[in-house]
Amino acid sequence: MNNAAQNGATTLVIGAGPAGLTAALELSRTSSPCIVLESDGVVGGISRTVEHNGYRFDIGGHRFYTKLSVIQDLWREVLGDDFLTRPRLSRIYYNNGFFDYPLKAGNVLGHLGFLEAAFCVASYCKARMFPRVPEDCLEDWVVNRFGHRLYTMFFKSYTEKVWGISCREIHSAWAAQRIRGLSLLSAARAAIFHSSRPAAKSLIHEFHYPRHGPGMLWNRVAAMVRGNGGEVRLNSPVTRVHWTPGGVTGVEAGGRYYPAGHVLSTMPIRDLIRILHPAPPGYLSEAASLFHYRDFLTVALILRVRDAFPDNWIYVHDPSVKVGRIQNFKNWSPEMVPSDEFTCLGMEYFCFEADSLWSMSDEQLIRLAGEELGKLGLCAGAVVVDGAVVRTPKAYPVYDATYRRGLEAVRRFLAQTPNLQCIGRNGMHHYNNQDHSMLTGLLAARNILGANYDLWKVNSDEEYLEDDIVITRDELEALRETQPQVPVKRDW
Numbered sequence: 001m002n003n004a005a006q007n008g009a010t011t012l013v014i015g016a017g018p019a020g021l022t023a024a025l026e027l028s029r030t031s032s033p034c035i036v037l038e039s040d041g042v043v044g045g046i047s048r049t050v051e052h053n054g055y056r057f058d059i060g061g062h063r064f065y066t067k068l069s070v071i072q073d074l075w076r077e078v079l080g081d082d083f084l085t086r087p088r089l090s091r092i093y094y095n096n097g098f099f100d101y102p103l104k105a106g107n108v109l110g111h112l113g114f115l116e117a118a119f120c121v122a123s124y125c126k127a128r129m130f131p132r133v134p135e136d137c138l139e140d141w142v143v144n145r146f147g148h149r150l151y152t153m154f155f156k157s158y159t160e161k162v163w164g165i166s167c168r169e170i171h172s173a174w175a176a177q178r179i180r181g182l183s184l185l186s187a188a189r190a191a192i193f194h195s196s197r198p199a200a201k202s203l204i205h206e207f208h209y210p211r212h213g214p215g216m217l218w219n220r221v222a223a224m225v226r227g228n229g230g231e232v233r234l235n236s237p238v239t240r241v242h243w244t245p246g247g248v249t250g251v252e253a254g255g256r257y258y259p260a261g262h263v264l265s266t267m268p269i270r271d272l273i274r275i276l277h278p279a280p281p282g283y284l285s286e287a288a289s290l291f292h293y294r295d296f297l298t299v300a301l302i303l304r305v306r307d308a309f310p311d312n313w314i315y316v317h318d319p320s321v322k323v324g325r326i327q328n329f330k331n332w333s334p335e336m337v338p339s340d341e342f343t344c345l346g347m348e349y350f351c352f353e354a355d356s357l358w359s360m361s362d363e364q365l366i367r368l369a370g371e372e373l374g375k376l377g378l379c380a381g382a383v384v385v386d387g388a389v390v391r392t393p394k395a396y397p398v399y400d401a402t403y404r405r406g407l408e409a410v411r412r413f414l415a416q417t418p419n420l421q422c423i424g425r426n427g428m429h430h431y432n433n434q435d436h437s438m439l440t441g442l443l444a445a446r447n448i449l450g451a452n453y454d455l456w457k458v459n460s461d462e463e464y465l466e467d468d469i470v471i472t473r474d475e476l477e478a479l480r481e482t483q484p485q486v487p488v489k490r491d492w
């Protein structure tokens with residue numbers, strides 16, 4: 001990699017989310033000049049913590065779980081005693097009842113009844129005997145592994161709420177990345193025998209969480225970057241990225257031009273393509289329209305109630321309400337609320353910016369969320385005393401029929417523009433959690449310092465072949481390991 005940083009040229013990082021701040025921290029630790037330009041007034045990106053009248057909540061509850069020791073070590077280093085270990089309880093609300101999650105055989109049977117359970121087994125056997133080939137879409141992938149009946153009950157409605165499109169339109173690559181290795185037998189084994197094998201990702205019963213939410217981590221990392229001599233500039237949206245054949249030369253943000261030795265971009269790929277100046281080659285400009293996103297609304301409800309329900313979060317499969325998931329933030333950390341007499345729930349709605357839901361006023365959304373809570377019978381009698389709404393555009397990069405073509409075009413351009421690296425979740429249109437978003441930032445920074453990592457292999461099915469201290473063999477294996485072993489992957 002062109003090593004401008006060693007010559008003192010500044011690295012510009014677009015976005016102060018986990019990927020951008022991790023990259024900046026790594027660069028600042030080696031005294032490489034870097035400036036983070038963030039459009040928002042706070043750091044953390046989708047992993048920020050919102051504060052409202054003393055209550056704290058996440059954009060979707062953010063579990064801290066990773067198999068990457070380099071990331072785990074960083075979390076521990078930054079958070080110290082504020083890195084809490086919290087018990088996990090999450091259930092599925094379906095058909096007027098609660099199903100334990102991870103699934104437990106007795107609990108499932110109690111709700112479904114033996115006849116329905118027998119139908120599920122028959123449907124599973126049929127799927128195994130007559131699998132759908134080829135497995136083009138998510139529906140095929142799940143039906144082949146669980147049968148149509150379980151797919152309909154535990155997968156279809158929630159997944160379609162999340163993505164807003166039919167499971168037939170979602171590429172099977174999504175399943176391959178997020179729920180690969182899953183089988184009905186392993187789910188049943190875990191449910192019935194409480195398997196003594198090491199817990200798979202979704203079966204863990206506790207997780208780490210910062211005392212004041214994920215924003216606590218990112219505020220501290222930003223302070224560390226500044227302490228090391230780097231800059232983090234808020235309210236500085238990047239509106240242009242200047243390039244010439246062979247490399248980027250600078251960016252415009254807040255009416256100012258910043259010359260660049262390197263640029264690391266965590267902004268959504270579609271937006272990045274559209275602000276390249278001059279306009280990029282036709283093949284790349286046309287690729288911008290191949291990337292699609294799902295947007296996300298958090299309606300925080302403050303209730304005068306001490307113990308609303310014991311879960312950290314509840315998945316709502318019931319199609320009669322729009323809410324997809326409900327977080328109870330005081331169960332994530334007791335210090336997310338200023339007084340134990342109150343509860344702060346995060347009612348989560350998956351939608352598109354064009355939907356009427358998105359453009360409802362905050363008051364209307366708070367009213368809707370309160371009504372839906374009542375309809376579900378949760379927190380009966382509790383009074384909603386306050387509320388807040390946060391709209392998060394492009395919360396989810398969508399894996400549809402076109403995004404792979406888009407990525408090919410982007411990678412072609414990046415190969416010819418070596419001082420521009422795309423990192424993170426929307427930056428790579430890759431469905432990364434914090435840990436993998438951070439890892440791409442870390443490796444990109446090391447590339448600037450002289451290494452040669454292929455960031456596109458992080459959190460992918462391809463083997464990561466670099467032999468380097470950053471990724472040990474075990475960590476490499478972790479990148480390739482299966483994730484949950486239950487019929488529904490719902491940590492999105």
Ligand SMILES: Cc1cc2nc3c(=O)[nH]c(=O)nc-3n(C[C@H](O)[C@H](O)[C@H](O)COP(=O)(O)OP(=O)(O)OC[C@H]3O[C@@H](n4cnc5c(N)ncnc54)[C@H](O)[C@@H]3O)c2cc1C
Nearest residue numbers: 015017018019039045046060062063238267424425433434
């Ligand atoms: C509902 C939900 C739940 C999640 N739960 C978990 C979880 O439990 N555990 C977990 O580890 N991860 C979770 N994640 C994933 C996690 O949020 C992401 O992996 C992580 O935030 C991605 O980091 P990033 O830096 O790549 O991008 P982002 O967090 O999106 O940050 C990008 C930053 O770039 C800024 N930006 C964009 N455009 C510009 C511009 N033009 N100029 C300047 N700045 C710009 C944005 O304002 C933002 O601050 C969840 C995500 C969602 C949506």
